[in-house]
Amino acid sequence: MNNKNLTLRDIKSGKKCTVKDLLSKGKVRNRLLDLGFVKNSIIEVLQKSPSGDPVAYFVKGCVIALRSEDAKNILVKEI
Amino acid sequence: MGLKRTKLLKSNSKEVNFKNQYTIALAGNPNVGKSTVFNALTGLNQHTGNWPGKTVTNAEGYCRYNDNKYTFIDLPGTYSLLASSTEEEVARDYIKSNKADCIVIVTDATCLLRNLNLAVQILSITNKAIVCVNLLDEAKKKGIVVDLDELSLQLGVPVIGTAARSKKGLDDLLITIENVCSGKIKCHTVKNLINGIKISVEITQNERDEILTNINKNCEKIHNICVTNIKENYTLKDRHLDRLFTSKLTGIPIMLIMLGIIFWITITGANYPSQWLSWLFEQIKFYLSSFIEFLNVPDWLYGFLIDGVYTTLTWVVAVMLPPMAIFFPLFSILEDSGYLPRIAFNMDNCFKKCNAHGKQSLTMAMGFGCNACGVIGCRIIDSPRERLIAILTNNFVPCNGRLPTLIAIISMFFAASFFGLLQGVVSTALLLGVILLGIFMTLIVSKILSKTILKGVPSSFILELPPYRRPQILKTIVRSIFDRTLFVLGRAVMVAIPAGALIWILANVYINDITLLKYCTDFLDPFGKLIGLDGVIVMAFILGFPANEIVVPIILMCYMATGTLTDYSNLTELYTLLINNGWTITTAICTMIMCIFHFPCSTTCITIKKETKSIKWTLLSVLIPTFIGIFFCLIINTISILL
Numbered sequence: 001m002n003n004k005n006l007t008l009r010d011i012k013s014g015k016k017c018t019v020k021d022l023l024s025k026g027k028v029r030n031r032l033l034d035l036g037f038v039k040n041s042i043i044e045v046l047q048k049s050p051s052g053d054p055v056a057y058f059v060k061g062c063v064i065a066l067r068s069e070d071a072k073n074i075l076v077k078e079i
Numbered sequence: 080m081g082l083k084r085t086k087l088l089k090s091n092s093k094e095v096n097f098k099n100q101y102t103i104a105l106a107g108n109p110n111v112g113k114s115t116v117f118n119a120l121t122g123l124n125q126h127t128g129n130w131p132g133k134t135v136t137n138a139e140g141y142c143r144y145n146d147n148k149y150t151f152i153d154l155p156g157t158y159s160l161l162a163s164s165t166e167e168e169v170a171r172d173y174i175k176s177n178k179a180d181c182i183v184i185v186t187d188a189t190c191l192l193r194n195l196n197l198a199v200q201i202l203s204i205t206n207k208a209i210v211c212v213n214l215l216d217e218a219k220k221k222g223i224v225v226d227l228d229e230l231s232l233q234l235g236v237p238v239i240g241t242a243a244r245s246k247k248g249l250d251d252l253l254i255t256i257e258n259v260c261s262g263k264i265k266c267h268t269v270k271n272l273i274n275g276i277k278i279s280v281e282i283t284q285n286e287r288d289e290i291l292t293n294i295n296k297n298c299e300k301i302h303n304i305c306v307t308n309i310k311e312n313y314t315l316k317d318r319h320l321d322r323l324f325t326s327k328l329t330g331i332p333i334m335l336i337m338l339g340i341i342f343w344i345t346i347t348g349a350n351y352p353s354q355w356l357s358w359l360f361e362q363i364k365f366y367l368s369s370f371i372e373f374l375n376v377p378d379w380l381y382g383f384l385i386d387g388v389y390t391t392l393t394w395v396v397a398v399m400l401p402p403m404a405i406f407f408p409l410f411s412i413l414e415d416s417g418y419l420p421r422i423a424f425n426m427d428n429c430f431k432k433c434n435a436h437g438k439q440s441l442t443m444a445m446g447f448g449c450n451a452c453g454v455i456g457c458r459i460i461d462s463p464r465e466r467l468i469a470i471l472t473n474n475f476v477p478c479n480g481r482l483p484t485l486i487a488i489i490s491m492f493f494a495a496s497f498f499g500l501l502q503g504v505v506s507t508a509l510l511l512g513v514i515l516l517g518i519f520m521t522l523i524v525s526k527i528l529s530k531t532i533l534k535g536v537p538s539s540f541i542l543e544l545p546p547y548r549r550p551q552i553l554k555t556i557v558r559s560i561f562d563r564t565l566f567v568l569g570r571a572v573m574v575a576i577p578a579g580a581l582i583w584i585l586a587n588v589y590i591n592d593i594t595l596l597k598y599c600t601d602f603l604d605p606f607g608k609l610i611g612l613d614g615v616i617v618m619a620f621i622l623g624f625p626a627n628e629i630v631v632p633i634i635l636m637c638y639m640a641t642g643t644l645t646d647y648s649n650l651t652e653l654y655t656l657l658i659n660n661g662w663t664i665t666t667a668i669c670t671m672i673m674c675i676f677h678f679p680c681s682t683t684c685i686t687i688k689k690e691t692k693s694i695k696w697t698l699l700s701v702l703i704p705t706f707i708g709i710f711f712c713l714i715i716n717t718i719s720i721l722l
Contacts, residue, residue, distance in 0.1 A: 048327070
């Protein structure tokens, strides 16, 4: 698998990863930064919603739900 | 940390002999118990829900302490001062304006790391600040220990620990506020912390990224020094609950069962107080009648007062109050526990498919309480397009004023042939069905709107799922009865009195031997009949515009104008009255359909006008549901005629 383009959407439930880069722009980018999706912060993938999207993530001590459209703009490295 | 139970001197009086007057602003992330701190300090009971974005405007309250007067401003919850949502602008402008003598930064001890982010941003603007680490009781349960003194050292401002829900630590907070305001405590924000932070709208994306990355790095450092987790898996309980409430297998069924249980308790529980109240009003009516007869007033005045005003008023109280008084607290308990954001999480995909926002399920849920509140709540949706969709469709969930109408019709026409427990189950299932139809239509209409006049692609959905909290059941019940139930009831009573009077006049003023009421209902009758109703029901919906609560009483009053009804608490007798006036199962179904799908009440319309600032959208919000209601009724009636 091409590790370079691994996004948050590809990480399975229960796994952890660190943020490498944010591709989203504008308001969404700012909101993600506010919520702690900054470079090197650790994200744990919690559970999916009943339909599989959105997914809940554990970041900076809080649970944040993101749609897959937003999660695919967060480049990560699995740990 | 010394958490003391304190009793505060609360006062809203407008005395002038204060030593000093200070203005204090409360800032913080959404859902950190900011409003709870605010309420505890001021005694003003603003409702606090456990979901992000509850406070959408600045709330103000007062408190008197050591002969000083403190004005508290509750700023909207924000994650940062750098992004650009409306709430953040409000909070940023206020803090920058220097109007406050002191800013209290309320933080959540259970997720301090993220909260510090905003704290540092605020400290870079002003150093007259106090950090209030709230929810220490929750943190203790989770095994999180915060070294408050160290945190104070690291930030350079006073740090106070509180547990606002049990009023612990508030005295310390007030003393510190006093000392900061009077200059006794000087705050020296640590320079390294805020170097290079520029809080302004006119910064580039790169600068913003850099600032936020820096702040995050600093906060992480401080957090590592000041916070220790004794328990390894302090979030385990929440995760188990989340797995239960949002998993593929159990998420949706549990959601429906919870809603079902709430309705079941409301329906069955409301019966008893309804009967007692009716009996009580019957007794009062007896004495009241004798008294009025004793006064020897003319017959028309007796009829006007007793048959008109009194009957309508007591119906509203006896039949509408019990379900409201039961449903409101139950719903508030669900709200306080933190379950509502999970509903949004579960339902988001449905809304996304309709090009709408997942948070719409939150505003929809608020609509169950009151549609006007639901419309105001739509401010939590950032995208204007999606917010408009949420506003226009909010009326599709029946509010508290309409629930009792639905419950009454269901019990009379559909559940009467069942007995005991089964009766409750059938009523609940039917009510749930009607409400699911409303939710289904919300989705369909959202989809149609976003394909036609509100075209666009779904925006992003970023929602915090806050930790579960044990709701304070007794407090919630008391608060919701005083805050909401009495408010709604008061409004209904204010409308019921003139409506009762008007109906009685219409039913008793004759022109050419025909009552005015008959003219009106005869005029509306052909249209009513076409959609499975009759002139009376159509008129009741129109007259119910100020408050939906009075629709059923108006229908009954109109029918009673020609017949007599002594005991209106008796559903069988009511049923007979309706049947005698030509009601069939079709009429019952169509009335229920009209009840969920018709124009919003006047308060909601005014709110929509205020929120959208547009007559066009207000008109649409009236026309869309009314059209759908008429359309459905027309189809149902046609089918029933053909069968």
